[in-house]
Amino acid sequence: MRTEGMKEYSNFTDSLDDFLKSFKSGNNESWRSQACKLVDGLASEELRRLVSIEARRDFGAFFTESALAEKVLRHSKFRLSRGSFCYDPACGAGNLLIAIVNVINQTKFKFSITDKVYGTDIHNEFVNATRLRLAINHLLRNDSEFDNAQLHRQICVADGLINNKFYEQATHVFVNPPYNVADANESLTWSKGKVSQAAVFMDKIIEFISPGTAITAILPDVLRSGSRYEKWRAIVNKTCRIEGLELLGQFDKYADVDVFAINLVKRKKALSLSVPTLLEQGANVEPEIMESSFDVCVGPVVDNRDPRKGQSLGYLVSKKLKDWSEINSLNLKRRHSGRSFKSPFVVIKRTSRLGDRHRAAAVIVNVPDPIYVDNHLIVVKPKSGRLNDCKQLLKILKDNRTNNWLNQQIRCRHLTVKILSKLPLWR
Ligand SMILES: C[S@@+](CC[C@H](N)C(=O)[O-])C[C@H]1O[C@@H](n2cnc3c(N)ncnc32)[C@H](O)[C@@H]1O
Numbered sequence: 001m002r003t004e005g006m007k008e009y010s011n012f013t014d015s016l017d018d019f020l021k022s023f024k025s026g027n028n029e030s031w032r033s034q035a036c037k038l039v040d041g042l043a044s045e046e047l048r049r050l051v052s053i054e055a056r057r058d059f060g061a062f063f064t065e066s067a068l069a070e071k072v073l074r075h076s077k078f079r080l081s082r083g084s085f086c087y088d089p090a091c092g093a094g095n096l097l098i099a100i101v102n103v104i105n106q107t108k109f110k111f112s113i114t115d116k117v118y119g120t121d122i123h124n125e126f127v128n129a130t131r132l133r134l135a136i137n138h139l140l141r142n143d144s145e146f147d148n149a150q151l152h153r154q155i156c157v158a159d160g161l162i163n164n165k166f167y168e169q170a171t172h173v174f175v176n177p178p179y180n181v182a183d184a185n186e187s188l189t190w191s192k193g194k195v196s197q198a199a200v201f202m203d204k205i206i207e208f209i210s211p212g213t214a215i216t217a218i219l220p221d222v223l224r225s226g227s228r229y230e231k232w233r234a235i236v237n238k239t240c241r242i243e244g245l246e247l248l249g250q251f252d253k254y255a256d257v258d259v260f261a262i263n264l265v266k267r268k269k270a271l272s273l274s275v276p277t278l279l280e281q282g283a284n285v286e287p288e289i290m291e292s293s294f295d296v297c298v299g300p301v302v303d304n305r306d307p308r309k310g311q312s313l314g315y316l317v318s319k320k321l322k323d324w325s326e327i328n329s330l331n332l333k334r335r336h337s338g339r340s341f342k343s344p345f346v347v348i349k350r351t352s353r354l355g356d357r358h359r360a361a362a363v364i365v366n367v368p369d370p371i372y373v374d375n376h377l378i379v380v381k382p383k384s385g386r387l388n389d390c391k392q393l394l395k396i397l398k399d400n401r402t403n404n405w406l407n408q409q410i411r412c413r414h415l416t417v418k419i420l421s422k423l424p425l426w427r
Contacts, residue, residue, distance in 0.1 A: 005052075005059065006124075008050040009046070009047065009051055010125045010128070012046040013129045016133065032140060035136050035137075038136055039137040044063040044065070047063060047093070058180060059123070060177070062255050063092045063093055063095050064096060064099075064218060065252050066095060066098070066102075067386065068218070068251075069095055069176075069218075070103050072248070073099055073103045074293065075244065075246055076216040077244075077263075078100070078103070080104055080109060080113070085116060085118060086100050086171070086173075087170040087173050088117075088118075089205060090120070090122075090176070090178060091119030091155065092121060092126050092130070093129040093130055094131075094133045096174045097119050098134065098137050101114055101117060102137070106385075114134060114137075114138045114146050115150060117154065118166050118169075118170070120155070120158035121157065122159055124157050127157050135151060160204070168210060170210075172214050173214070177198045178198065179220045180197050181197070182194065188200070191228055195228070196222060198219050202219070202223075203232070206235075206236070206239050206264075209266055210266070211269075212268070214243075214264070214265050215240070215262075215263070215264040216261065216262070217264070218251075219259060219261075220257050220258070224260050236264065238267075238271045239267060240265060244261075245261070248260055289424055289425060290423040290424075291421040293389065294382055294389075294393065295381045296379070298379070299316070299347070299375045299376065299379055300338045301334070301374050302375050306337075306338070309336075310335050311336070313333065313372055314330035314367060314369065315371065315373075315374070316347065317376065317377075318349050318376040318377050324362065326365075327364065327366065328367060330371060334372055338372070341371060341373055344385075344387040344390050345364075345380060345381040346365070346393050347362065347379055347380070348361065348415060348420065349415075351415075352415060359402070359406040359407065360402055361397075362380075362394055362397045378420060380393065380420070396423075401426050409422075
């Protein structure tokens with residue numbers, strides 16, 4: 001298979017290599033801030049800067065934004081255990097694998113996770129970038145180096161359309177396959193002419209993995225809705241149980257293609273008859289609600305009850321908070337022995353009235369150090385840790401649908417964590 005065209009990307013991998021070598025234990029803030037960029041959006045920015053659009057289109061090389069990858073993962077209910085083996089057969093610069101590491105790290109997962117992610121790509125430059133970015137991400141999260149030889153065993157150059165040992169070992173596949181269109185191979189049973197390589201790739205993944213393996217895939221919407229892919233959909237229905245499907249809208253601001261996420265589990269035995277399933281109905285299984293993307297709790301400090309003992313930190317109270325603002329510094333301080341919160345997060349005033357213009361008046365907190373929060377406020381922390389998600393949430397809380405929904409759910413003056421956790425995140 002032809003693989004040239006990505007050579008320029010090695011300028012980026014060289015800089016990753018230099019950066020990794022510059023790590024010294026107890027690394028400083030500027031190292032960390034550059035590391036954060038390198039494991040987040042910079043890999044895609046550099047792809048757009050260094051590689052021509054023709055080459056990117058030829059190989060369907062468009063990297064998934066971390067926010068999208070992490071959102072898809074959270075909704076897919078990826079359940080990992082000590083023996084898990086997560087594989088991306090078209091890993092690009094490793095965005096999906098890094099998302100797995102970061103999402104799983106935020107849970108109570110007891111095992112090391114970097115050694116459970118495996119990836120292949122046909123481009124050597126991307127394979128190198130994935131190894132280096134996983135190593136940088138590991139340093140960033142654990143402050144310790146990851147075994148380089150092990151990374152070389154986990155991330156390799158391979159054609160994902162040909163069977164390999166990773167497919168057989170995988171318990172989970174997370175993939176965003178190339179979307180380029182190419183002539184159908186003569187052996188293809190479900191279409192003739194030009195077909196999306198995403199459908200071809202999915203065919204191969206399903207063929208090669210073991211029964212019981214879970215697949216989470218981000219796919220172009222045409223596979224779900226196009227008449228050309230009717231037979232392909234029937235094959236997927238027969239060979240896999242469809243556990244969830246979510247429409248995601250435009251892939252990103254650079255690639256004008258609508259995408260959806262699907263969760264499949266390969267059946268032990270293919271069905272002989274095709275049954276209508278989510279894939280045909282195209283349904284969004286569950287509306288997204290607050291608790292799927294945010295952790296919600298009441299501020300723990302009861303000022304007139306709790307002793308002023310423990311570490312002295314900034315202390316956020318409800319009084320004088322300007323609705324819909326962003327706080328970047330705090331004057332009030334207090335000692336407390338309970339939980340403190342790291343920015344960014346949102347606080348919602350607990351007390352509101354039925355007639356209030358906004359029932360869930362909120363403020364973004366984005367201060368440098370951890371702070372204590374008073375119990376007249378509800379703390380809403382994005383699982384992603386992103387300021388952007390806080391900003392999106394403020395828009396949702398301001399939305400009239402939120403007022404109407406809350407008025408239906410709660411008649412009394414106090415908002416509760418239980419109800420807020422179920423708030424639909426209106427699109
Ligand atoms: C849509 S990108 C996704 C990359 C990465 N998984 C992500 O989401 O950021 C598709 C990737 O597939 C790779 N690719 C294309 N054909 C391939 C093949 N036959 N085998 C393995 N990788 C392939 C491209 O080089 C590209 O990196």
